[in-house]
Amino acid sequence: MQPSTHEDKSWTVAGAKAKFSEVIERAQSVPQTITRNGKPSVVVVSAEEWQRKTARKGSLGEFLMDSPLRGTDLDLERQRDEPRDLPL
Known part of the structure; x- marks a missing residue:
């Protein structure tokens, strides 16, 4: 079973389960979307891509030092409202 749509980057859950090794192989170069009930559910990416996206x-x-707002005179005043009553 081949990927379903979007230039061979999208798979149904059933298709991904049946061809999981292929999903992994393709994810080494292009993220692979797995759909559930016709809607995107998860994306499989290579470990290298994941590291790149999540690196600090x-x-x-x-x-904060690089912020374009640094040095501007923002007038930030803390609200002094009383706490609201919450039902118990």
Whole structure:
């Protein structure tokens, strides 16, 4: 059973189960989408791609220091509202 649509990048769950080795092989070069009930459910990517997508790209401090808002005079005032009553 071949991938269903989207230029050989999309599989049904049944098709992916039947050809799991092929899904893995193709995912080495192009992410493979697995659909359930006609809707995208998961994407299989190579370990290399996953590492690239999830690698930390600096610290929070570096992100804040590089912010385009750094140095602007934002007037941020904390709200001093009372806590709301919640039902028990």
